[in-house]
Amino acid sequence: MTQQTTTKPAPTTDYTALISSLAKDARAAQMRLARMSDIEKAAALRSAAHALRAQKADILAANEKDMAAGRESGLTDALLDRLKLDEDRLEGIASAVEAVAGLPDPVGEVLSTDKRPNGLELSRVRVPVGVIGIIYESRPNVTIDAAVLCVRAGNAAILRGGSEAVHSNRALHAALAEGMAEKGVPEAAVQLMPTQEREAVGAMLKASGEIDMIVPRGGKGLVERVQNDARVPVLAHLDGICHTYIDASADPEMAREVAVNAKMRRTGICGAMETLLIDSDFANGEEVVSAILDAGCEVVGNEAAQALDSRISAAQASDWDTEYLEPKLSVAVVGGLDDALEHIARHSSGHTDVVISSDDKVTERFLNEVDSAIVMVNASSQFADGGEFGLGAEIGIATGRLHARGPVALEGLTTYKWQVRGTGQTRP
Ligand SMILES: NC(=O)C1=CN([C@@H]2O[C@H](COP(=O)(O)OP(=O)(O)OC[C@H]3O[C@@H](n4cnc5c(N)ncnc54)[C@H](OP(=O)(O)O)[C@@H]3O)[C@@H](O)[C@H]2O)C=CC1
Ligand SMILES: N[C@@H](CCC(=O)OP(=O)(O)O)C(=O)O
Structure with missing residues (x-):
């Protein structure tokens, strides 16, 4: 009783x-x-x-x-x-x-x-x-x-x-x-x-x-x-505007699978990806965005991203600072690592940001230069979780x-x- x-x-x-x-x-x-x-x-x-x-x-x-x-x-x-x-x-x-x-x-x-x-x-x-x-x-x-x-x-x-x-x-x-x-x-x-x-x-x-x-x-x-x-x-322990940056050297299959998981595994949690940044030299951007769209996600993007798939509509300025917590994603094609780092510095909420790359120089710079509470290489941002980190449980993800x-x-x-x-x- x-x-x-x-x-x-x-x-x-x-x-x-x-x-x-x-x-x-x-x-x-x-x-x-x-x-x-x-x-x-x-x-x-x-x-x-x-x-x-x-x-x-x-x-x-x-x-x-x-x-x-x-x-x-x-x-x-x-x-x-x-x-x-x-x-x-x-x-x-x-x-x-x-x-x-x-x-x-x-x-x-x-x-x-x-x-x-x-x-x-x-x-x-x-x-x-x-x-x-x-x-x-x-x-x-x-x-x-x-x-x-x-x-x-x-x-x-x-x-x-x-x-x-x-x-x-x-x-x-x-x-x-x-x-x-x-x-x-x-x-x-x-x-x-x-x-x-x-x-x-x-x-x-x-x-x-x-x-x-x-x-x-x-x-x-x-x-x-x-x-x-x-x-x-x-x-x-505040909002998660989490980014994934796909570098030119990324393995295409890994990029696709990690990006789909980061957005679509559970769209409503703070560790879900909200913005995907794609290096303009990455050859398989179309496949990645197509897989995300096919999984039932609405996608908005900058002009170069819109060229990847006709289903992508134009992003508004506010999209880069929006935590959708739903099947919606903003995508920007960027001119390489420096552009990606600059975008993340301006728009990330300091929760979790990810790079997909097989170039050690890129991953090391990303790990060192992105100033978020969690920085990941070649893994889904949805791993941002005390249980997944082996801590038994969590109060949440500290973003300060x-x-x-x-x-x-x-x-x-x-x-x-x-x-x-x-x-x-x-x-x-
Ligand atoms: N970093 C982390 O660990 C986590 C972050 N989040 C983030 O939380 C958000 C989603 O949560 P959501 O359901 O919207 O929760 P809210 O942010 O709306 O509410 C959370 C708590 O804050 C209270 N609250 C909200 N606004 C005010 C206010 N103006 N004055 C006083 N109390 C207030 C709510 O009270 P009331 O009952 O009155 O609404 C509730 O108890 C997302 O942004 C998500 O990323 C979620 C989980 C973990
Ligand atoms: N970090 C945990 C909790 C995330 C979380 O609490 O999200 P929410 O459903 O927005 O309250 C996880 O990844 O499951």
Whole structure:
């Protein structure tokens, strides 16, 4: 039987006070969490996985409520697919919790040591970030992935999921909290925002000194809000305007297969290719765009790209900065690597960019000169994923320039402190 959801009621419209109260409870819980051992935290997560399985019926019923409301309000098939839970997906979520429980505890890892000539011994030791606020889209698995990664790394989490997933998130959170509480994790270690009012998101972003880090995971509307309101350090997990550049030396079959996969495997995820750049000296551009068109993708392009296939219509200036998240692609034929690098520098959102080439000089320059969180050679941008990178799970893909870039999992949720051991040294 599901326990009552552990979120606080939200009778207030004073969102600053609400966030302060959540953050104060989170801080106290985080301090207790910080004293829990690796074994205790892992046991709490296994207990949470058990509770998620035990409360399957309640969780799926809550999800069906969200799905029905989503269908009623005309959510697209892609959004409904992200929202949907079923037995297999729920089992996947519970297994991911167990996988995170089995990962080594990052807290306490000694990153470096040094001994100074005066005898001082220095070490840098990994510690939790503290209280982390996460704002994310209507994808219920993120509620659990984000919560368990935070807890495994000794952090408290305040979660603000997308409004379409509100019932699913409450049911998932209730199971998680119940499972973890059985093994001594304080309830406030993971709190769900008790209101969907967007003003409360603004208050979260302004809670400097109370929340240590915010992870915003979403698209344009969220970006704007973050840019206007953020006073708390932000680890941005934002849109993916991902490019693939096909160099003259690319293997034609590889170029075709990778490009089709990068665009069409799942068009709605942030790692999907949105712009294809083709070197004017690549001889098989027509085949590549034809395969993408035949797979059901609409294609717009610059003048030279339009000459490759009559089905390609003219791109507008805004297309080069558009994340379609649907079967639509912009294609530009460019005058070589320098042009491609220039286009990517101007239009990439810093998520994932790819080169297809068999020329080492080209691939090395691309790897070194493209300044995105993930840079790939001869592989699909759809590999941008914590699970695919062997991290167990992910909060998402960090698109900014801070210490944690690309898929963020346990390490990205920690910082470090210097520990200094002396024998009575004084500074001259
Ligand atoms: N880098 C990454 O790891 C990932 C990035 N994404 C990106 O997310 C986008 C798709 O997500 P989408 O479904 O559009 O999600 P949105 O960006 O619309 O929403 C994400 C979250 O932000 C909130 N939000 C949005 N706008 C505002 C605002 N103005 N003020 C306060 N809160 C706001 C939403 O709340 P509300 O419920 O009120 O809408 C929701 O909780 C794509 O751009 C995709 O690339 C997606 C997954 C991973
Ligand atoms: N990085 C993961 C998640 C991508 C993701 O969350 O996308 P979305 O469906 O937009 O929320 C993946 O590649 O499956």
